[in-house]
Amino acid sequence: PASDTSLQKMLPFKFGGAVNINLLRTNTKYADVAKHEYNSITAENAMKFGALHPQENTYNWTDADYLVNFAQTNGAKRVHGHTLIWHQSLPSWVTNYSGDSAAFENIMKTHIQTVVTRFKGKVTSWDVVNEAFEDSGVLRNSIWRQKLGDDYIARCFQYANQADPDAILFYNDYGHEYSSAKRTAITNMITDFKNRGIPIHGTGMQFHMTVTQSDANISTAINAAAATGLKVHIAELDIRLNNDKVQGLTFTTAMATQQAAKYGYVVKTFNAIPAAQKYGITTWNVGDADSWVPGWLGAPDWPLPFDAVYKRKPAYYSIINAVK
Template identity: 45%
Template sequence: MKLFPIYSSIFIFFFSFSIIAFSCGDDNGGPNLPPINDSIVSLKDASPYPFGAALSISKMKNTEIYNQVVKAELNSITAENAMKMSNLAPSAINKYSWTDADFFVDYAEANHMRVHGHCLVWHNSLPSWVNSYNGTKAEWIELLRNYITTVVTRYKGRIASWDVVNEALIDNGTPRQTIWLTKIGWEYVELAFRFAHEADPDAVLFYNDYGQEYSKVKLAAINDTVKNLVKRGVPIHGIGLQMHTNINQSAQNMVDAITQTAETGLVVHVSELDVALNRDKKPEYVINPTDVATQKSRYRSIAAAMCQLPESQSWGITTWGVGDPDSWLKGSPDFPLLFDMNYKPKSCYQGVHEAFAALK
């Protein structure tokens, strides 16, 4: 297995914009908090492992401050949507749309960033033609093979790693009822990894899922499932913990999820991190210093736990979005990411740096 090297930095990037305190009534919706030191080194330069985010193609093309933060802070990027099946093969079998994915990979290479591919097989983001496809089991397997082989081969040597299968288990640890399970059977998981490995033997291949920090049952099921597949020679190299979590979840549960996943001996990736403040999705929620301090602590704990892993096992941290405007949490006030509504670093950003500083 070839592991993508930890990036070493040549330049130290500093923010060129001033860092200010949150203030009540401003467009951040934040409380009065002390300013963050504007001379903090970037995440990518401070981190002992790759630090990244899921990116929006639209914002990459159209939002300057977004790009400034991405280029200054990150050395690994994941496409939020551009590499999902509904985007790559939206209209028909064997008819692909590469524009956004090509742009994404070109952007990464131009800025010396690692690309993590997300995701090859999932029950969501399926084009309508897949849901209406009538075929035998053998034809469904060929569909899966053809799609994975085509996508992975196109980016062979350019995408370092892939989430090959995403969310195949439900919270009680049993297989999720998906079209792939219905048409092929549980072997679709094994086949997907074998097809991806055949297409790019050097790519690091992940099983990706959520809930490890809040369900010990699911955590154990994910780890046991993957270990059993690996024992049978299935080329799974790592486990992704999405870690869409919240301040009500204990820091110990988050740390346990990471350390117990590492006990599999596989590579560990915190792959879709955000820490919600408004866990109950209250429309009247107002951000407050207590919640902000807890969020900072949770981010610090997660970053510190990843620091404890052997370098060969740490694929790093990826947040699901750059700043709060990018969050997938809609419909009620929330501020789950490291940068605020103006893409300025928040207290939780400082928490991540505190985890890194403790290593010195």
């Protein structure tokens, strides 16, 4: 019966969502979708540097532990960690740090190793570094790069690997589908890491995309990531409909159909890469009302496979049909 279907049962790879821990705690329908539909789970914010490590000598594990416990007690869901080193969501004690580069390196190393060690055996994989490149393909001049030089990224992977040699380590970024310069820069970095023996195991492609994104660009991105030989995680999928920021727009059947087709294309293309490289697909939050997209656009949107009351949308059924 239809009530027995779920994404985790129907798909031949892991499917999950990024979750907001407050909603997971307080909203039964939200938690039910996460329990029933997903076999992989990511924290939308609870494992970021500022959330876990608000002061130099203070770690706050409460929300991250809640998520890990939720995953363990609801069918041993995989937990993907997001994210160890990023230029955003940093606490002010890091952004205002006045020590020398050796001390800053130690901050980076200590944070990575404390967090990875804390969740060893519980968090399967990590976005070790997030969004280190500009769309132009140059390295972003983040505080990490400014203080530690271009090769900080490689050292992050080494530090994480030292802390948990079994953890699957990803480089995660957006724009693979629209910037060939960025895609090439990331591919070159991966090749360089492989040549130098830097432990990297996967590419996270965020895929925050507009419904007008071309199928050709989507397949180019997925196939380029697969061509590296590493695992591929579509790590933050959402497909927005209101890129023009039309105020007062409403969600129509035509929009639902168009969005479903795009979700289906992403899933079908992903499903065609070699099985060992299919790390999974994660949507960025659960239902339309929970998405970061409307706030970011400053306009209404409906980017996810579940609606505001957690009803399955046409996109949901398209995801399942795409693997048949």
